[in-house]
Amino acid sequence: MGYLIGKGEDAAFWAKLRQDYDIYAPKRFPKQGRFSDTDIIRYDRVESGAEIVFDEKSDYPAKEVLTPICQAILYFTEDEYRASKASQRPILLFMRPCDIHAMQHQEKIYLENGGVADLYYRRMRERVHIVLMECSEGWDTCFCVSMGTNRVEDYALAVRQTEQGLLFDVREDALKTYFAGQPAADFQPVFVEKNSVSVTVPEIADKELLLKLKEHPFWQQFNGRCESCGACTIACSTCTCFTTRDVIYGDNPAVGERRRVTSSCQVSGFDDMAGGISFRKDAASRMRYKMLHKFRDYKARFGDHHMCVGCGRCTDRCPQFISVTATLEKMAAAVAELSSASK
Amino acid sequence: MNHDINIKKLRINCFRQSKVPGEFMLQMRCPGGMIDAKYLSFVQHIAETWGDGSFHIGTRQSLDFCGIKYEDIPAVNAYIRTYIDEIENGVCQVGMEVDEHGYPTIGARNITACIGNHHCICGNINTFELARKIEPLIFPSHYHIKINIAGCPNDCNKAHLCDFGIIGTAKIDYHPERCIGCGACVRACEHGATRVLELNADGRVEKDPCCCVGCAECVKACPAGAWTRRPEPFYRVILGGRTGRQTPRTGKVFLNWASEEVVLAVIGNWHKFSAWVMDYKPEYLHGGHLIDRAGYKKFKELILDGVELNPECLVAEDIYWHETEYRSNFNVKPMRMHHHAGPSNG
Ligand code: SF4
Ligand code: SF4
């Protein structure tokens, strides 16, 4: 059963929804892009559908709502501490299929990995009700079909933007009341079945091949090309790395807060350890680490999926025009070359 | 050939004397250095019909044609009427009379501009759109002024070497909640700007705002969008730079963080200021010399007359230029040789 929330007649609808839910969606921040007179689209709290950007892909992913770039996790005084507080209000989170799949990866890392569920992730995740934003064609950097993330079955609401207004498919019972009295419409979301790029993730048959691949000279092209800025990972829907940082209040070292701050394997210094050890000393080895983590190691560890949902945001945000799909193709070519040589 | 030509009159008409007797170079205005490519057919036609077949991009981004015969000037002027009308009135909204006699004055020189944020990843402003807004304020007028516009403090267009150099800047906001403490902005500012950023013990960036030049290199470097430009553009106005045979010098900051309205209002006063200095009798004299004659304080008083400064705008209280004096004690001379500024009494 679908509904049409007509353009210009939707103020009461959104007001009612806002009373009970915090609504987060991709929003335009005019002139806040990397270059002057360019915009940025990122997640923020919105008041109504008019603020939501439907016809462009957001520059930054939906994960920013669940795991903000910077959040206080606990406050300490001398030998006591308490966790930061969070709102209990439910969230309607407008997400595209890739973002929804990415959230499932995040759940694995934050809730299952290591056997302890992360409190901060869990309390946010529990608030989230998924609003699926339909992608009609996708964009030129998308490759969700290749990664199997183009379809979504589970959602509370699905939405499509039309000339007349927003079409909603309502799956979650608790949300039905908000649509009472709205004109019915025949709407079921469709999914992108073909992207303009498609990739095949190479199978890396054994450890020997993996070791050879790590040494393959093609990685060297990223020295001098990749700036190790980390823009790709910050924009990545699935990256979860963070660091913790203690902030002391004023001049009293016994009082302060601990923050969780997003971090990136692409930034130099990320893997520095006590004793002056660091594993990956150049851009090429950081790129190799990222690519193998996304397209081999994660799946080798967790089984079912690669740690990439094909959202293409890393490609979009890379200031050096390093395309993840092109890099993956180069990696696949190196794997093919090494496999045929060893036969 | 026996020529009888009023070359001063022709110069005002934008035809400059050639070393070949009886030949002239036409300089067509091209505000901000940007025109539709379709006008290149005009260029080709003029060069091949009346010129020597070649074409020079003027140092002030004018379109220059050499080898035009004195006798052909009326035909050339009739032909460029459309160009003048479309560029000056159409594109720049000057609202001037255009007839078959060509340019009415050379006066204010062609406003030059770098490509700015129309293309450049560094640019903070659209340079040629600003040029098009300034054109009606200074043209047509017999008073000279050279204006160079640069899209950012990199100043590719040498705003420091003209009467009024206008540099597009940005006021930058910091969003600590988006900062990952990577230090990329700190390195970018150190490497490419003024070294005003520092990462503190909390992993936050601190800025010494006094010396930020508003280039936005930090914005470009940040992987997380933690620095953003304010939506409205700001401008630094560099005053009194010049080249020349007497006292070339680099311009100095006159206004910092001026709004577009302020820049336009200041330039709008140029005509009044020049007229006052020259006692309302325009001569072929470059703008910088007028500022010298009046003195900076008088210049400031007249040029800021009626201008409402935006709250961020800073104004130089004084300016200490540093000339290259090709002849030492250049200014020490008999009193009768001193220049006079302002209306003569009686
Ligand atoms: S690696 Fe790139 S394409 Fe894959 S999920 Fe991350 S940002 Fe999206
Ligand atoms: S791949 Fe691009 S975005 Fe990622 S670290 Fe290298 S230069 Fe930055």
Ligand code: SF4
């Ligand atoms: S001055 Fe700045 S905007 Fe203009 S071309 Fe140079 S770098 Fe680009």
Ligand code: SF4
């Ligand atoms: S805008 Fe200011 S802080 Fe940013 S790089 Fe330029 S000088 Fe440094």
Ligand code: SF4
């Ligand atoms: S570049 Fe951005 S994220 Fe990195 S320290 Fe500077 S403001 Fe923070």
